[in-house]
Every structure is written in C-alpha cells, then in structure tokens.
Amino acid sequence: MKKRYRVIDTTDSHEQKMDNPYDRIPYLGRSHQQTHIEKIACIPFLFDIPFPDVHHARVLELGCGDGSNILNMAYSLPNATFVGIDGSEVQITRGQESISITGISNLELFHCDLLDVDSSFGTFDYIICHGVYSWVPSHVRKTILQICSQRLSTNGIAYISYNALPGWRMYSMVREMMRYHVRHIREDHKKTEQSIAMLQFVGQHLVDPVDSYGAFIRETMEHLSHSTSEYIFHEYLEENNQAFYFHEFIDSLEEHNLQYLGNTDFNTMNNLHFPEETQNILDEISNNIHNLEQYMDFLRCRRFRCDLLTHNNRELAREVTLNPFTKGYFTLSAFHAQDENLTPKDIFEDILENIFIESQQKALKDIPIFAHTIQSLFEHWPQYVHFDDICSYVQNRTMDFSQGDKVEIAALLQTLLLRNTIDLHLFQPKIATEVSHRPCASLVARAQIRYQFSISNQHHTMVALKDIWMRKILPYIDGKHTFEELFSIMQGFVHEDPSLHEQEASFHKAKLREFLSILLQKGVLVS
Numbered sequence: 001m002k003k004r005y006r007v008i009d010t011t012d013s014h015e016q017k018m019d020n021p022y023d024r025i026p027y028l029g030r031s032h033q034q035t036h037i038e039k040i041a042c043i044p045f046l047f048d049i050p051f052p053d054v055h056h057a058r059v060l061e062l063g064c065g066d067g068s069n070i071l072n073m074a075y076s077l078p079n080a081t082f083v084g085i086d087g088s089e090v091q092i093t094r095g096q097e098s099i100s101i102t103g104i105s106n107l108e109l110f111h112c113d114l115l116d117v118d119s120s121f122g123t124f125d126y127i128i129c130h131g132v133y134s135w136v137p138s139h140v141r142k143t144i145l146q147i148c149s150q151r152l153s154t155n156g157i158a159y160i161s162y163n164a165l166p167g168w169r170m171y172s173m174v175r176e177m178m179r180y181h182v183r184h185i186r187e188d189h190k191k192t193e194q195s196i197a198m199l200q201f202v203g204q205h206l207v208d209p210v211d212s213y214g215a216f217i218r219e220t221m222e223h224l225s226h227s228t229s230e231y232i233f234h235e236y237l238e239e240n241n242q243a244f245y246f247h248e249f250i251d252s253l254e255e256h257n258l259q260y261l262g263n264t265d266f267n268t269m270n271n272l273h274f275p276e277e278t279q280n281i282l283d284e285i286s287n288n289i290h291n292l293e294q295y296m297d298f299l300r301c302r303r304f305r306c307d308l309l310t311h312n313n314r315e316l317a318r319e320v321t322l323n324p325f326t327k328g329y330f331t332l333s334a335f336h337a338q339d340e341n342l343t344p345k346d347i348f349e350d351i352l353e354n355i356f357i358e359s360q361q362k363a364l365k366d367i368p369i370f371a372h373t374i375q376s377l378f379e380h381w382p383q384y385v386h387f388d389d390i391c392s393y394v395q396n397r398t399m400d401f402s403q404g405d406k407v408e409i410a411a412l413l414q415t416l417l418l419r420n421t422i423d424l425h426l427f428q429p430k431i432a433t434e435v436s437h438r439p440c441a442s443l444v445a446r447a448q449i450r451y452q453f454s455i456s457n458q459h460h461t462m463v464a465l466k467d468i469w470m471r472k473i474l475p476y477i478d479g480k481h482t483f484e485e486l487f488s489i490m491q492g493f494v495h496e497d498p499s500l501h502e503q504e505a506s507f508h509k510a511k512l513r514e515f516l517s518i519l520l521q522k523g524v525l526v527s
C-alpha cells in the first residue's frame with residue numbers, strides 16, 4: 001500500500017503523546033468472534049446475496065487496538081490480506097511486535113488517525129469497526145461511515161458495532177454517577193478505582209435495595225466485578241460514549257449511500273423467540289425489517305448491536321431457504337459444547353425441551369436422524385462439520401437413509417440456527433482433533449501469552465489461562481516437543497524460578513496431560 005496519509009506527529013513530548021487515553025491505558029487485544037469475516041459473510045450467505053470470497057479478501061480494521069483481532073484472522077486465512085489502523089502508538093507498537101514474533105505476513109498495522117484514511121489505502125472487501133463508533137466524537141463517526149462508503153468494494157460489507165438504546169440508557173446512568181464522582185481526579189488508575197468504590201457505596205446504601213433501581217445497581221456491580229479495569233476506564237469514564245437507537249443509526253446511513261444488510265447475531269433478526277401472540281403483533285406493526293428490529297430492541301432492552309452495511313445500490317432479499325444449509329459447516333454453540341459434564345443425550349433433550357413444543361418433542365424423539373445430527377456435532381467438537389459429513393455420519397447410523405432425510409437435516413439445522421443452538425461457518429479452520437505426538441498450539445496464542453492471560457483460539461474466541469504452569473508451558477507447545485520433553489521443560493521452570501517452588505506440588509504429569517486436553521477442547525491446538 002502507498003503510504004500517503006498524514007501520520008500522527010511523533011515528535012510530541014511524552015506527556016502530549018500520552019494524551020491518548022489508549023496509550024496510557026491500552027486495551028487488551030481480543031478476538032471478537034462476531035467480527036471474523038467468515039461470520040460476517042454468513043449473513044449474505046444465508047440470504048443468498050453475493051459476497052466477497054473470504055479466503056482472498058482484502059480487509060481493513062478501523063480502531064484495531066493492538067491488532068489481536070485481525071492477527072488471529074490473518075493466521076486463519078493466509079491468502080486474505082489485512083490492514084489495521086489505530087490512533088494509539090503504544091497499541092500499534094505492541095501489535096507490530098506480535099507480527100514480527102509470529103512472522104504472519106498477510107497483515108500490516110499502521111499508527112494513523114482514521115480521519116486520514118484516503119484513496120491511497122485502496123478498496124476493501126470487508127471493513128471492521130468494532131467498539132469504536134459510540135466512543136468517538138460525531139465528526140469521527142461521520143468519517144467512519146464515509147470510509148465504508150468510499151473504500152468498500154462493489155459487494156463489500158462493513159461491520160460497525162455500537163452501544164444501543166434503550167438498553168444502554170440504564171448503563172449511562174451508572175456512567176454519569178461514576179464520572180461525577182471522579183471529576184476532579186487526574187490519575188487514571190485512581191479514577192477507575194474510585195468510580196468502582198462509588199458504585200459499591202451506592203449499592204451498599206440503597207434506600208430500597210429490592211426495587212428495580214436496587215436490582216439494576218446490584219446487577220451492574222456484578223457485571224463490573226467480572227470486567228477488566230481498562231474496560232471500565234474506557235467504557236464508563238471516557239468523554240465519549242454515545243448510544244443510539246437502531247433507527248437513528250439506520251437514518252445516518254442514507255447520506256453515505258449505505259444500507260443495512262443484517263446483524264451478525266442472525267437469530268436476533270427474527271421474532272421466533274417471542275410467544276405467538278407477540279410475533280403476530282410485531283408482524284402487524286412492522287412493515288419492514290428496520291421497524292421489526294427496532295421494536296424487538298425495545299422488547300429485548302438491547303444494549304449493543306453489531307450491524308452489517310453494504311452499498312445502497314444493491315438489491316437485497318432476506319429470505320432464508322434451505323439451500324445454504326446444505327453448503328455450510330456447523331458447530332454446537334459453545335454453551336452446549338464446552339460443558340464437559342453434558343452428554344449428547346443431555347444436549348438432545350435440552351434442545352428438544354427448549355426449542356420445540358410438547359407435541360413436536362414427542363414426534364422428534366422418535367426420529368433418529370435428529371439425535372444423530374446432534375451427536376455428530378458433539379463428537380466432532382471443536383471441529384467445524386460440513387453438512388455432507390453430518391449426512392454421512394447420520395447415514396452410517398440410520399436404516400434406509402434417503403435424499404428426503406438430507407432435506408430434513410437441513411431443515412433441522414435451520415431451526416437450530418434460528419434458535420441460537422448451533423453456529424454456522426463458511427470454512428474449516430486448522431483445528432486439531434487429538435493431542436498429537438508433538439502437540440502444537442496456535443502461533444497467535446503463543447505470542448499473546450507473553451503479555452496477557454487470555455489467548456485467541458481457532459474459533460476466534462478467547463480462552464482464559466488461569467493456571468501459571470499452563471501459561472508458562474504454552475510457548476513450548478509448538479509442534480516440536482513431545483509430551484516427555486514438555487514435561488522436562490516444566491521441571492526446568494522450577495529450578496530457574498524459586499518463586500515457583502511453593503507451587504511445585506501442583507505440577508505433575510497428569511496436570512500436563514489435563515492442560516493439553518483443555519487446549520484441545522478449547523480449539524487452541526492446531527493440526
């Protein structure tokens with residue numbers, strides 16, 4: 001790429017450079033599953049609308065932080081090319097270090113203001129802008145839409161996430177109280193600490209702890225207790241955090257010749273989750289998808305949206321036929337698959353109970369293809385399973401399997417997807433199906449563990465490694481060491497680091513075996 005954009009003045013004094021809050025308090029890099037271009041492409045795939053081939057796509061991420069999100073994508077799609085820009089020099093430098101450590105060559109990161117993205121960047125098939133739109137001033141928001149309009153290829157798709165109303169309104173109340181309390185504090189960490197302390201004070205001294213206000217404050221305290229301090233600082237204490245109603249966001253697209261394509265969370269685009277009476281009223285009062293989604297946001301009290309946009313000169317139809325289901329890859333949703341205590345029978349019964357009405361449940365219990373479909377997804381986890389492989393699995397276990405049964409399986413997968421029980425995918429990432437003689441963890445995960453406890457997996461989600469031994473051994477699970485060699489490396493840690501002596505008792509061969517099996521189950525090991 002020709003670098004003709006204006007770079008941020010790096011001759012600023014240290015204090016001035018550190019004026020960027022993301023330089024002072026960097027965001028921890030994460031993989032956001034819904035931003036993976038194969039997840040984005042699932043929406044036009046389901047609607048049977050042309051979309052750029054993910055394997056050879058050109059991708060831009062605006063406000064990419066330290067680039068962790070696209071680094072993991074670049075690793076999974078080696079023939080696609082990725083560009084990330086961010087205004088924080090500290091984060092971009094960290095990302096560039098990860099690029100040089102991993103040697104991943106289809107990704108470039110630039111320290112650059114998104115206001116400076118111009119035609120020298122070329123066009124992109126996918127533009128990702130996650131966690132930025134609500135958090136910047138209005139002229140920058142306009143520029144984001146302008147970039148999507150000017151830099152998207154003909155069938156290109158942009159992803160923009162933002163805090164949504166009405167749900168975020170309640171959280172902005174908490175944000176206002178926190179900001180009020182820390183308004184005279186200058187030091188960032190003290191600000192974060194004090195803002196949490198103030199919320200705890202409110203929570204502990206509520207006039208009526210059981211009214212709706214009390215319940216909300218307690219729920220928010222619980223939510224924040226699981227959040228990192230940099231998230232709390234940037235989400236609750238920074239100057240910009242503007243939430244929007246879906247209809248406001250849609251209105252802002254028109255002047256940029258963009259239109260709404262869909263939401264990455266496909267099941268939220270339909271009203272099947274609601275009781276029949278609600279569905280009927282929603283259908284009556286909504287004459288198009290925009291109205292329907294807005295009313296559903298009211299009912300769900302939605303607080304965050306991940307919307308997809310495309311050029312508005314394209315004809316869009318949003319009908320979903322069974323055809324795409326015969327071409328996709330599938331996994332059980334993580335909730336079901338990651339609970340190791342569940343058996344396929346438990347999952348089957350849980351799905352029956354939660355999705356189908358009683359009369360359907362009885363009928364489906366007698367149809368073996370249904371149970372076998374679930375079983376095949378369960379057994380293949382963490383692999384993505386192609387429709388044809390599901391059919392072969394079911395066929396091998398069912399008498400008189402016919403073409404009609406394939407249609408039944410496609411229809412079942414459609415129902416399960418609409419009810420958020422399975423995930424659809426468009427490709428097969430490199431995921432190990434067993435712990436091999438020389439196990440290999442993803443290159444990106446091995447680089448990430450240098451500076452954080454959570455690592456990206458091949459599903460493009462995060463895995464927290466709480467155990468110190470696990471974090472220390474991960475870089476060595478590189479496809480070059482056998483189990484015995486890994487074990488002796490672990491023994492070496494104890495000799496090198498006296499602080500580990502106390503924990504030595506918690507370290508033995510069975511533990512290493514368990515680590516490897518966790519890494520396998522969580523989709524961190526690659527084939």
Ligand SMILES: C[S@@+](CC[C@H](N)C(=O)[O-])C[C@H]1O[C@@H](n2cnc3c(N)ncnc32)[C@H](O)[C@@H]1O
Pocket residue numbers: 022027028029030062063064065066085086087088091112113114115129130131132135136140234
């Ligand atoms: C909340 S963080 C989100 C980071 C990342 N996308 C994620 O979701 O993990 C917002 C990011 O936008 C970047 N940003 C904000 N304004 C920007 C601008 N005008 N130009 C470039 N980057 C900007 C910040 O530096 C920060 O890294």
